[in-house]
Amino acid sequence: MKAWGALWIVLGLLLWPEPGAASSLPLLMDSIIQALAELEQKVPVTEASITASAWILSAKNSSTHNSLHQRLLLKAPSHNTTEPDPHSLSPELQALISEVAQHDVQNGREYGVVLAPDGSTVAVKPLLFGLEAGLQAHSVANLPSDCLAIPCDTGDTLANIRATWPGLMDAFPNASSPDVGATLPNDKAKTPTTVDRLLAITLAGDLDGALLGNHLSQIPRPHPPLSHLLREYYGAGVNGDPVFRSNFRRQNGAALTSAPTLAQQVWEALVLLQKLEPEHLQLQNISQEQLAQVATLATKEFTEAFLGCPAIHPRCRWGAAPYRGHPTPLRLPLGFLYVHHTYVPAPPCTTFQSCAADMRSMQRFHQDVRKWDDIGYSFVVGSDGYLYQGRGWHWVGAHTRGYNSRGFGVAFVGNYTGSLPNEAALNTVRDALPSCAIRAGLLRPDYKLLGHRQLVLTHCPGNALFNLLRTWPHFTEVEN
Numbered sequence: 001m002k003a004w005g006a007l008w009i010v011l012g013l014l015l016w017p018e019p020g021a022a023s024s025l026p027l028l029m030d031s032i033i034q035a036l037a038e039l040e041q042k043v044p045v046t047e048a049s050i051t052a053s054a055w056i057l058s059a060k061n062s063s064t065h066n067s068l069h070q071r072l073l074l075k076a077p078s079h080n081t082t083e084p085d086p087h088s089l090s091p092e093l094q095a096l097i098s099e100v101a102q103h104d105v106q107n108g109r110e111y112g113v114v115l116a117p118d119g120s121t122v123a124v125k126p127l128l129f130g131l132e133a134g135l136q137a138h139s140v141a142n143l144p145s146d147c148l149a150i151p152c153d154t155g156d157t158l159a160n161i162r163a164t165w166p167g168l169m170d171a172f173p174n175a176s177s178p179d180v181g182a183t184l185p186n187d188k189a190k191t192p193t194t195v196d197r198l199l200a201i202t203l204a205g206d207l208d209g210a211l212l213g214n215h216l217s218q219i220p221r222p223h224p225p226l227s228h229l230l231r232e233y234y235g236a237g238v239n240g241d242p243v244f245r246s247n248f249r250r251q252n253g254a255a256l257t258s259a260p261t262l263a264q265q266v267w268e269a270l271v272l273l274q275k276l277e278p279e280h281l282q283l284q285n286i287s288q289e290q291l292a293q294v295a296t297l298a299t300k301e302f303t304e305a306f307l308g309c310p311a312i313h314p315r316c317r318w319g320a321a322p323y324r325g326h327p328t329p330l331r332l333p334l335g336f337l338y339v340h341h342t343y344v345p346a347p348p349c350t351t352f353q354s355c356a357a358d359m360r361s362m363q364r365f366h367q368d369v370r371k372w373d374d375i376g377y378s379f380v381v382g383s384d385g386y387l388y389q390g391r392g393w394h395w396v397g398a399h400t401r402g403y404n405s406r407g408f409g410v411a412f413v414g415n416y417t418g419s420l421p422n423e424a425a426l427n428t429v430r431d432a433l434p435s436c437a438i439r440a441g442l443l444r445p446d447y448k449l450l451g452h453r454q455l456v457l458t459h460c461p462g463n464a465l466f467n468l469l470r471t472w473p474h475f476t477e478v479e480n
Helices: 002-015 029-042 054-058 068-073 091-101 124-135 159-164 166-171 197-204 207-218 226-233 246-256 259-276 288-307 352-369 423-439 463-469
Strands: 104-106 109-111 113-115 121-123 140-142 194-196 334-341 379-381 387-389 407-412 443-451
Touching: 029 091, 029 113, 029 226, 091 124, 121 124, 124 207, 207 226, 207 246, 246 288, 259 288, 288 423, 334 423, 334 463, 352 379, 352 387, 379 423, 407 423, 407 443, 423 443, 443 463
Parallel strands: 334 407, 334 443, 379 407
Antiparallel strands: 104 109, 113 121, 140 194, 379 387
16 A cells, blocks of 8 residues: 555655746646556555655754644554655656645736646645645644634624625625534634534535545555546546546535535634634634524535536636627526537537537537527536537527527537437536526526427427426427
8 A cells, every 4th residue: 555655755845846837737636647657656665654754744844834734634653654755756747746736826817736637736735735634534633722722803793804805795695594503612612622524625625525525534554546536527527427527526415415414614713724824814703603603604605606506617618719799787686497419429528528519519610500609509418417508698699589588598418309418417407507597687587498499490309308307397288
């Protein structure tokens, strides 16, 4: 099991990157996996170093302002830990690690991320911290006693939360009595002194790391090589399970923990962070009761607006050609959802590469043969766990002649005359997409669901799919 020592080397380089030339390797998850595979072959690390990260914590002089990851999530050093030499890595590999080490968002651009095979971007450092937390098997992190001595100022009203967390409060203006608030403490509650490392990783910003870490915490040793685990997760699925892969991170994340449990963990993490970093501007003058309300609102937003909504690949991601002409804006919210199948391409697309190719093919056909301004559909549903943006939420499509301005046109990739899309794709159109569109004010709560054939002389969306649509909520019969 010496292969897992590669994780500690990469973590060390991420925590203390050394400046150097830009990497010649592309910023792809495949490059990270390739680098890890090389490390696993080179680095002699014992099993003892799998259970501790002493060399990470002691390597070079850490700053007085350590991150939440370093101060809270990593275990104390073990005397059995072997310290590998990161300089045994090739300059190219060191340059790659240094380039992805600085995870940050500036001016709308995210740094320290790589492109995964499923078309998503992944922050490498939080991902590896999640794996580290998983190896520690849901252990708890104890807050140092000197941190507990730091006093916390308290605020009197929710005005402080509105000022410092406007996105959270404005998203739920009527949430003065949160649903899960009763499970959280008040101002007099005892300050928490521990936090679950793995759930804290989730709060720190990487769902993939939390999911993989949770998987590692539940399986017996010896663990598979890290490169093998990531290759499966960002490929066909861990242990051949097509659902346990990055494409379905939101669905799997929703099953990882309950909203009340997550809200409790968010509150505990915020209180501990307030103790660890009293100079944090957004946490100053906030009482524990207010932190509890923030935790509840943040959990509600995270579970409903992120985990509960389908992931949509934007046009730039699948390589869309420019819109031809001038798009006509929709008058939102709309009252209809029109369901199509593409018919051609006939086979369902199950990978980002095939779905993106299908999108470009359909756009070329619609623009060059049909002479439309753009791909006709508002959105297209792949069998890979993703939605693909066509004309999107704001522009009139070309999907249901005579009715384009009244509803969104959503197409399943494939021919569903005699078969059905997979359950994940069906759930997206039946439940996730409309519920999120309603919350966002894009679709009316009393919207009507129609098959393409109900309004236009066509067999679309196929007999099998249309018969299923007739059993769905919001399906509406149309008198001819």
